Amino acid sequence: MIELTQSLAMQSAPLEPSDGVGIAQQLCQTLEDDIVTGKLPPGQRLEEPLLAKRFGVSRTPVREALQLLTASELAEKIPNKGVYVSLATPERLTAMFESMAELEGMCGRLAAKRMTSGERHNLDKLHHELAETVRLGDSDGYETLNRAFHNTLYRGTHNDVLVDVTLSVRRRVAPFRRVQFTSMSRLASSHAEHQGIVDAILRGDVSVAEQLLYDHIMAVHDISQDYLISLREASPANDMPAFK
Amino acid sequence: MIELTQSLAMQSAPLEPSDGVGIAQQLCQTLEDDIVTGKLPPGQRLEEPLLAKRFGVSRTPVREALQLLTASELAEKIPNKGVYVSLATPERLTAMFESMAELEGMCGRLAAKRMTSGERHNLDKLHHELAETVRLGDSDGYETLNRAFHNTLYRGTHNDVLVDVTLSVRRRVAPFRRVQFTSMSRLASSHAEHQGIVDAILRGDVSVAEQLLYDHIMAVHDISQDYLISLREASPANDMPAFK
């Protein structure tokens, strides 16, 4: 628990406001990364004064960043009691992954119908680049390219709202999707699943694309569920205050 | 344009902070209502000092409320240039309704599979209550019950995340869904569509429930699209500043 407190209290880079965007967005991005990578574990309290001191800014942009996190459901705000990193129960995890699987399937179905030949070619190219990272065992590279692969699928729907919705859910599950890439065998099987997906999309097979993408996400769910349960057995009770 | 400015500048109820929740949430709710009802038209600028004066509060909770609106995509924030009520092009409208239709269909499919007998009974009861409002021509009552009807469907999925996502998209399309209820004939046909949906759900017919719900939403899309186009013909150019 000590290093966690340090990660909150320790001073970070000055975070100049002269950057392209505002301070709050940078803060939000940083906190989001820390949540996804596990530096800020679920249930962790996010105190404004501490964060303000850590980043060398006032509470105002910190509040804004915390509100952004809350809006994307990565954190929960309890009135007069502070903001906490969202806590995942096995039920919530299942709900998140099922939603993600449904959305991915939906995107795949629409993408198989609507993608231009250029977009289909791009998807195929990404798929081949992913093969390289699998061969090298480069899990970081795989994660990056994998994100691009799925993004391409989403955008293939040619529906900006659907892209937004899907991305918002993906951000929510990101902290739990990530664990899969630590396993090399999962890297390979993930890529194998992609193969069928790409084939289905390239030939415009909407129902197969939908089904395979659903299964693709649900496979990750099973892994994450196991991981979460093993975590909760290790540290039994997480004491996040309930609402009122 | 004069009455619009007034609706922003005119002082409103004092908005005491002693209420159940914070000031920002109340502000957000009020502004959301004003957007949905059309008092604040798309493209309208939302200036913090004006709103602060109108509600008799400082800029801080106003900023928070505007950020909440921005998070739900009802408004757009342009750095250093202010917050504006989201502007809908026909393309965005179609994207929103298609997403909504897909999500409703998905919810209907899962609800048809998972609803308890009690939940199915509730849905049927709401359907019969809706019949009453149609008979009376009570469009306000219909709108309220209709919301409850669809909410029951969403919750029937037993997936909180999916409920959240669906509700968030519904809030986004709300300003454009609303116009349908001004037409009496639409009230009747909407209710007629519900009949088939309820039947499919009660007998657990997943694919028919999904398809009928998709069509049900897309019917509203057609109406809204016509309405939007007629609007844009009336007032040609809406001058919302572009990003940079």
Add this chain to the structure above:
DNA sequence: TATGAAGATGATGTATACACGATAATTTCC
């Protein structure tokens, strides 16, 4: 007269200060 630059005006972005509420520690009473 048209055009462009400089100043004025006002809004947004950020920082600081105060008020309220919650939690925790200490004291007091049983």
Add this chain to the structure above:
DNA sequence: GGAAATTATCGTGTATACATCATCTTCATA
């Protein structure tokens, strides 16, 4: 000695003040 109440401390909620940026006006110049 233990439990309940009171006070102390700290964080959140709100208000206000200052800095920065955008826009509009105005005046000078071509």
